[in-house]
Amino acid sequence: MYDFLELSNVTKSYGYNINAVDQLSISLPKGKIIGLLGPNGSGKTTLIKMINGILRPTSGEILLSGEKIGPETKARISYLPDRTYLTPGDNINAVLDYFEDFYEDFSRETAMKMLEDLRIDPRAKMKTLSKGNKEKVQLILVMSRRAELYVLDEPIAGVDPAARDYILRTILNNYHQDASILISTHLISDIEQILDEVLFMRQGKLILYSSAAAIREQQGKSVDAYFREVFAC
Amino acid sequence: MLGKLFKHEFQRTSKVGGLLLIIAACVTILGAIYLVSPLFHGMLAPDDMRNPMIPIVGAILGFLGLLSYSGMLIGLSVGFMIYLGFRFYKSMYSDEGYLTHTLPVKSSDILIAKVVTGGVWMLIMTIAMTLMVAFLMLLGFAEVRGVSIGTIITSIKDTLEIFFGYIKEFTGMKLTSSGIMLLLMFFITPFANISILYGAITLGQYSWKNKGLMGIIAYLGIRMLMSIVSGILNLGMTVGRMSGEIDAGISLSLANDKYFTTLLVSVLFAVILFVWSIHVVRDRLNLE
Numbered sequence: 001m002y003d004f005l006e007l008s009n010v011t012k013s014y015g016y017n018i019n020a021v022d023q024l025s026i027s028l029p030k031g032k033i034i035g036l037l038g039p040n041g042s043g044k045t046t047l048i049k050m051i052n053g054i055l056r057p058t059s060g061e062i063l064l065s066g067e068k069i070g071p072e073t074k075a076r077i078s079y080l081p082d083r084t085y086l087t088p089g090d091n092i093n094a095v096l097d098y099f100e101d102f103y104e105d106f107s108r109e110t111a112m113k114m115l116e117d118l119r120i121d122p123r124a125k126m127k128t129l130s131k132g133n134k135e136k137v138q139l140i141l142v143m144s145r146r147a148e149l150y151v152l153d154e155p156i157a158g159v160d161p162a163a164r165d166y167i168l169r170t171i172l173n174n175y176h177q178d179a180s181i182l183i184s185t186h187l188i189s190d191i192e193q194i195l196d197e198v199l200f201m202r203q204g205k206l207i208l209y210s211s212a213a214a215i216r217e218q219q220g221k222s223v224d225a226y227f228r229e230v231f232a233c
Numbered sequence: 234m235l236g237k238l239f240k241h242e243f244q245r246t247s248k249v250g251g252l253l254l255i256i257a258a259c260v261t262i263l264g265a266i267y268l269v270s271p272l273f274h275g276m277l278a279p280d281d282m283r284n285p286m287i288p289i290v291g292a293i294l295g296f297l298g299l300l301s302y303s304g305m306l307i308g309l310s311v312g313f314m315i316y317l318g319f320r321f322y323k324s325m326y327s328d329e330g331y332l333t334h335t336l337p338v339k340s341s342d343i344l345i346a347k348v349v350t351g352g353v354w355m356l357i358m359t360i361a362m363t364l365m366v367a368f369l370m371l372l373g374f375a376e377v378r379g380v381s382i383g384t385i386i387t388s389i390k391d392t393l394e395i396f397f398g399y400i401k402e403f404t405g406m407k408l409t410s411s412g413i414m415l416l417l418m419f420f421i422t423p424f425a426n427i428s429i430l431y432g433a434i435t436l437g438q439y440s441w442k443n444k445g446l447m448g449i450i451a452y453l454g455i456r457m458l459m460s461i462v463s464g465i466l467n468l469g470m471t472v473g474r475m476s477g478e479i480d481a482g483i484s485l486s487l488a489n490d491k492y493f494t495t496l497l498v499s500v501l502f503a504v505i506l507f508v509w510s511i512h513v514v515r516d517r518l519n520l521e
Binding site: 014053 | 234237240241245324328329330331332334335336337338339441516517518519520
């Protein structure tokens with residue numbers, strides 16, 4: 001029996017001495033919202049990229065339900081990168097067609113409902129949207145899939161506080177209990193309320209894996225406050 | 234999934250490809266209108282003109298026009314290839330690659346879809362532009378001679394038959410092998426060129442910095458290497474032919490050898506770079 005997401009001695013090196021991720025081993029369960037937290041350069045995005053097959057580990061192995069990262073796992077992971085990956089000249093309807101064609105778990109109805117909620121015209125071209133709206137469209141695409149694992153890299157970084165609430169509600173409302181969500185963010189206080197577990201990373205190494213409740217109970221402070229204490233400069 | 238990749242790849246390249254074909258067609262139509270216009274016919278009838286310079290000016294203008302027209306078609310074709318290379322880089326190795334490489338499809342399928350689509354587009358361009366040039370030339374001849382295009386085609390066909398007859402009579406060789414070779418080159422070269430271009434861009438990914446620039450340098454390097462390999466092979470085959478019995482058909486044999494080596498080297502490099510690209514995308518992908 002495999003853990004849901006299993007990383008064994010995963011290392012990603014750039015050059016001879018720089019390990020963006022260093023001998024990282026961890027098993028993550030199903031049905032949890034997990035915060036991937038750490039300061040800039042701690043290796044969060046590198047780790048996320050490796051889970052999604054955008055980067056290849058220098059050594060080690062990543063398995064999703066026992067399968068190596070490949071087309072089969074990509075069909076089950078819904079990934080929101082920290083950048084705009086949609087073609088500027090495409091309109092949103094064309095992007096929905098694209099997702100509908102390639103992802104069997106994509107629900108156009110769900111996406112249209114969310115676009116309507118956020119008053120985004122599906123006929124609009126990506127290049128005409130504001131940065132915040134582009135991010136919202138990407139999040140809508142990602143959360144309109146019924147994936148087993150959602151990997152969200154800085155999902156609320158570029159949007160206003162009101163939209164953050166909507167996005168967090170969207171994340172909570174759209175993921176199902178058998179799925180897991182891995183969220184990387186600097187805005188811990190905004191997402192702390194929805195986190196079940198947290199991973200702290202520093203210089204490519206995992207320094208803490210705990211439930212959010214345990215941190216609050218054992219440390220007597222919020223995850224955000226504890227993060228500031230651990231990573232104080 | 235491969236079918237869906239083809240569908241979307243064609244959709245995304247059709248706007249620019251279609252636009253370039255429309256531009257080429259419009260210029261061809263303008264050329265045709267000029268050829269059937271009184272302006273062109275006036276230049277063909279110097280006796281009726283007061284100024285004897287008009288036919289000379291007309292000939293110069295016609296030559297320049299043909300030169301510009303050919304240049305424009307070559308420019309469109311090269312421009313489209315640069316566009317395909319740029320689009321390949323963007324969709325594979327820039328931010329858009331984050332979507333491309335998280336699709337639940339095999340790396341080889343992504344590359345097959347891109348190479349085949351690019352190759353088909355280049356083939357369409359080549360066929361369309363060949364037909365456009367042929368049409369304008371036939372129309373020009375027909376207008377100069379005051380006959381129909383059909384008559385010109387029949388005349389060209391008769392001339393070619395006589396030419397091939399002479400070749401066969403003097404050299405004892407048929408031009409079938411050359412014809413087949415040229416036909417193969419016509420249909421295979423667009424795909425080979427695209428595979429080489431995409432392979433070079435992919436090779437640029439080995440660099441830590443300036444990956445796009447390194448792709449361009451890799452492309453130029455590969456083209457240079459191909460020329461060297463073709464040159465060496467040609468030289469070897471020419472020496473081989475010359476050391477044997479030299480007959481009247483030697484020039485045709487040498488031409489056939491050149492076609493063969495050019496095609497062989499193109500296909501060889503295209504296949505190697507395609508396989509290498511699959512390896513890079515599948516096993517060594519490192520998007521920034």
